[in-house]
Amino acid sequence: MGKIAFVFSGQGAQKAGMGKDFYENNESVKELFARAEEIRPGTLQQCFEGTAEELKITENTQPCLYLADIAAAIALREEGIVPEAVAGFSLGEIPALAFAGAYSPEDGFRLACARGAAMGKAAKEHPASMVAVMKMENAQVEALAEKYPNVFPVNYNGPGQLVVAGKKDELDSFGKDVKEAGGRCLPVAVGGGFHSPFMDEASQEFAEALKAVDVKQPEMTVYSNYTTKPYTAEVRDLMEKQINHSLRWQESIENMAADGFDTFIEVGVGTTLKKLISRILPDSKVYAVSNMEEAHQVAEEVR
Numbered sequence: 305m306g307k308i309a310f311v312f313s314g315q316g317a318q319k320a321g322m323g324k325d326f327y328e329n330n331e332s333v334k335e336l337f338a339r340a341e342e343i344r345p346g347t348l349q350q351c352f353e354g355t356a357e358e359l360k361i362t363e364n365t366q367p368c369l370y371l372a373d374i375a376a377a378i379a380l381r382e383e384g385i386v387p388e389a390v391a392g393f394s395l396g397e398i399p400a401l402a403f404a405g406a407y408s409p410e411d412g413f414r415l416a417c418a419r420g421a422a423m424g425k426a427a428k429e430h431p432a433s434m435v436a437v438m439k440m441e442n443a444q445v446e447a448l449a450e451k452y453p454n455v456f457p458v459n460y461n462g463p464g465q466l467v468v469a470g471k472k473d474e475l476d477s478f479g480k481d482v483k484e485a486g487g488r489c490l491p492v493a494v495g496g497g498f499h500s501p502f503m504d505e506a507s508q509e510f511a512e513a514l515k516a517v518d519v520k521q522p523e524m525t526v527y528s529n530y531t532t533k534p535y536t537a538e539v540r541d542l543m544e545k546q547i548n549h550s551l552r553w554q555e556s557i558e559n560m561a562a563d564g565f566d567t568f569i570e571v572g573v574g575t576t577l578k579k580l581i582s583r584i585l586p587d588s589k590v591y592a593v594s595n596m597e598e599a600h601q602v603a604e605e606v607r
Contacts, residue, residue: 306566307388308606310380311581312373312400313572314393315366316493318359322573323372324352325595326379333375340371340413347371362427362495366395366420369572370413373399376571376593383603389525389534389565393577394459394498394551395419397529397543405523406539415543418513419506423547426506427496434458434494435475436467440487448481458499459551462580469497503548511544519543532556557584567606569593 326333327348341348344367350358351368359365373396392400398419402412432454437445442457445466449455452474459467470478479489496502519539526535530546532555557568557580566585570577570592578592591602 307564308385308567308569309389309391309560309565310377310387310400310403310569310571311577312377312390312392312396312403313369313570313574313577314396315362315369315498317572317574317576318365318369318372318493319356319573320352320354320359322351322368322594323375325597326372326375327352329596330375330379330382332378332382336374336378336409336413337371339410340367343410343413344417356493360493360495362424363417363420365495366398366416366423367413369395370399370416372594373572374403374409374412376599377403379596379599380569380571380593380603383599385569385603385606387524387569389527389560389563391527391556391560392529393553394529394546396572397526397546399572400526401522401535401539401543404526405520406526406535407517407519411517415513415517419510419547422506422509422513423496423498423503425509426503429505430497430502432469432471432497432500432502433475434467434469434492434497435479435489436461436465436492437482438488438490439464440466440482440485442466444485444487445482448478448485451481452478456497456500457550458497460554462554462557462583464583465580467492469500469502471497499547499549499551501548507544507548510547511540514540514543527556527560529553529556532559553580554584557581561585561588567591569602569606
């Protein structure tokens with residue numbers, strides 16, 4: 305077996321009940337969740353019982369997903385599985401950096417709250433949405449997007465899947481172009497046009513929030529969505545730029561494979577990243593952990 309990496313779930317994976325099993329069965333997680341509830345009252349109710357509409361609101365999604373992601377990682381670590389590197393998909397990069405020691409888990413939660421608030425505010429001021437374009441080459445999607453001033457390729461997820469952000473009227477026309485070209489558009493369950501110029505103000509606002517947190521060089525390797533390579537000493541700068549620049553997930557995973565990683569464990573909610581990585585690296589071993597039973601099973605398999 306090669307090297308193990310944890311990958312932290314991103315926005316769009318959220319659902320009611322996330323993190324609850326870890327909260328009820330792991331003391332370390334329970335203590336962290338209790339501190340998070342003190343920082344942002346109502347978070348646990350949203351995690352455990354929130355409606356789909358409530359959880360789609362960016363200001364709610366990001367703090368809740370942060371807790372679910374880091375809870376799964378903590379549970380796996382207590383099962384004896386310690387990765388040599390981590391990566392996070394969009395919001396997932398915040399718990400990834402916390403797990404890697406760039407800041408405390410509590411400060412990570414504060415940053416998730418600040419990031420969600422900044423991006424939610426920008427989404428209201430610059431209304432936009434996101435769709436995943438399937439069954440087309442990236443170059444084809446990019447060429448179609450160039451026809452529209454407010455449609456941007458933003459998430460390079462994997463073979464045959466590129467997410468674009470755009471204003472609704474332009475996205476509707478763009479979707480017709482995609483269909484005519486033989487592709488397919490699927491809506492993404494998020495509340496704004498993330499990783500695009502629509503988020504410029506959010507990036508600036510988040511940069512101010514970062515100044516209030518003690519941010520250090522991570523103690524383990526963290527692959528950046530923005531550069532697709534391990535974080536350098538400029539941790540704050542990369543965290544800020546990630547918000548309003550394209551997320552290049554496929555390239556990040558390919559770089560991890562080139563560095564010797566062949567076992568990936570998605571920590572958090574669902575199996576979105578597991579599926580993407582399986583398509584990017586068909587020969588890799590990929591798992592997903594979103595409850596204690598899965599943590600036990602995966603730990604047994606990869607020990």
